[in-house]
Amino acid sequence: MATEISIGNLTQPINESTDQLILYTLHLADNALILGQRNAEWTGHGPVLEQDIAISNIALDLIGQARMLYQYAATLINQATNQLINHSTNPAHTEDTLAFFRTGAEYKNCLLVELPRGDWGVTVLRQFFFSTYQYFLYHELKNSADETLAAIAEKSFKEVTYHMRWSAEWVIRLGDGTEESHDRMQKALDQLWAYTGELLTPGDFETEPDGKIVVDLRSIKVAWTNKIQEVLSTATLQIPENKWQQSGGKQGRHTEHLGYILSEMQYLQRTYPNAQW
Amino acid sequence: MVSTSTISKEYVYGLLAEVVDPEVPVLSIIDLGIVREVFISDDKTEIVITPTYSGCPAMQRIEWDIKTALLEKGITNASVKTILSPAWTTDWMTKEGKEKLKAYGIAPPNPTASVCSTDLFAAAEAVQCPHCSSYHTIRVSEFGSTACKSLFKCSDCQEPFDYFKCH
Numbered sequence: 001m002a003t004e005i006s007i008g009n010l011t012q013p014i015n016e017s018t019d020q021l022i023l024y025t026l027h028l029a030d031n032a033l034i035l036g037q038r039n040a041e042w043t044g045h046g047p048v049l050e051q052d053i054a055i056s057n058i059a060l061d062l063i064g065q066a067r068m069l070y071q072y073a074a075t076l077i078n079q080a081t082n083q084l085i086n087h088s089t090n091p092a093h094t095e096d097t098l099a100f101f102r103t104g105a106e107y108k109n110c111l112l113v114e115l116p117r118g119d120w121g122v123t124v125l126r127q128f129f130f131s132t133y134q135y136f137l138y139h140e141l142k143n144s145a146d147e148t149l150a151a152i153a154e155k156s157f158k159e160v161t162y163h164m165r166w167s168a169e170w171v172i173r174l175g176d177g178t179e180e181s182h183d184r185m186q187k188a189l190d191q192l193w194a195y196t197g198e199l200l201t202p203g204d205f206e207t208e209p210d211g212k213i214v215v216d217l218r219s220i221k222v223a224w225t226n227k228i229q230e231v232l233s234t235a236t237l238q239i240p241e242n243k244w245q246q247s248g249g250k251q252g253r254h255t256e257h258l259g260y261i262l263s264e265m266q267y268l269q270r271t272y273p274n275a276q277w
Numbered sequence: 278m279v280s281t282s283t284i285s286k287e288y289v290y291g292l293l294a295e296v297v298d299p300e301v302p303v304l305s306i307i308d309l310g311i312v313r314e315v316f317i318s319d320d321k322t323e324i325v326i327t328p329t330y331s332g333c334p335a336m337q338r339i340e341w342d343i344k345t346a347l348l349e350k351g352i353t354n355a356s357v358k359t360i361l362s363p364a365w366t367t368d369w370m371t372k373e374g375k376e377k378l379k380a381y382g383i384a385p386p387n388p389t390a391s392v393c394s395t396d397l398f399a400a401a402e403a404v405q406c407p408h409c410s411s412y413h414t415i416r417v418s419e420f421g422s423t424a425c426k427s428l429f430k431c432s433d434c435q436e437p438f439d440y441f442k443c444h
């Protein structure tokens with residue numbers, strides 16, 4: 001059954017495999033965009049200048065990845081809907097329409113990336129969970145049968161390697177630091193842990209019978225878990241015993257926090273559609 | 278308008294060597310190694326480039342500057358195509374580019390052998406100070422004023438400097 005893709009005021013059934021590829025690409029893009037937007041909140045407010053610059057650079061890399069993915073998703077959507085829609089009355093999609101005119105329920109990002117930035121401990125720990133996921137994900141996606149996704153993964157992989165290293169070092173520095181930094185990191189871990197499971201739990205668009213395009217999350221789960229355990233243990237932090245894991249982002253069911261990010265991020269384009277720099 | 282059949286690839290490369298990176302204006306896009314191909318046919322001139330970093334805000338500007346540079350010479354049918362694979366690496370920077378960077382006060386990138394290491398708290402690469410040529414330098418931050426640079430400080434002459442990091 002082909003699910004319906006609703007983008008802006010456009011609702012069109014598209015065939016199943018194209019549908020899955022579009023949703024998968026949007027999911028990867030949404031993860032990168034929302035975390036990029038969250039991290040950008042630190043620009044001008046970082047704890048020290050060098051780290052303000054570091055987190056802003058990471059935000060820029062993530063938004064750059066999101067742009068490449070949205071551009072690809074827009075191409076796919078336009079190709080798939082070409083026969084169905086008159087583009088003179090329904091303008092074609094672009095990276096901007098996908099970022100600025102979709103509602104919260106249409107966003108397919110994991111809940112982890114939309115949570116508030118919290119203190120520096122929450123920010124670096126979340127980054128570490130996410131960058132480690134992206135590191136192993138892109139490592140596999142480089143071999144995808146879809147050439148564009150493979151090229152985007154190849155392009156992004158080196159950047160993500162920097163992000164993972166930088167965030168892991170901060171987790172260790174603060175976890176194994178002073179009494180206060182340790183306590184705050186432990187608190188951050190207790191708060192974020194229940195949002196990590198969703199990263200590695202496949203959504204509908206991440207299960208593929210022949211496994212040629214989409215990364216099988218089961219294949220990277222062990223590597224992700226080992227890396228996380230190694231760094232958290234070096235950081236003298238305890239993984240919470242409570243096994244309950246949140247989910248819903250991949251299905252478009254989000255926390256209240258996403259709406260606030262979108263209203264800030266989309267305000268200009270929704271108020272003045274097609275405004276230009 | 279210039280007839281495309283009369284222009285050579287060398288001529289186009291010569292024009293591209295005048296287009297600079299807006300963030301590091303001492304480098305041309307040829308020095309940076311982002312021009313991958315130039316295709317000339319009867320009705321079009323296609324320049325294929327690859328981005329340095331995914332989020333590099335200079336890429337759009339570079340695309341305009343390429344078209345403008347060609348347009349100024351009467352080449353009106355130029356188009357710019359961006360490809361992502363193979364991904365750009367600082368190994369593609371030319372020798373001249375590295376010399377220009379150093380003269381400009383930015384330490385040029387080392388060969389990329391060690392870049393993708395995931396080792397934590399690894400010693401920073403030995404980076405040569407562009408001011409006094411000392412290797413007695415320390416890394417202040419892995420991230421710098423633009424995506425392509427990190428921050429270093431020289432322990433001999435005490436000057437801070439940018440390092441065009443390996444990628």
Ligand SMILES: [Zn+2]
Pocket residue numbers: 406407408409410411431432433434435436
């Ligand atoms: Zn020096």
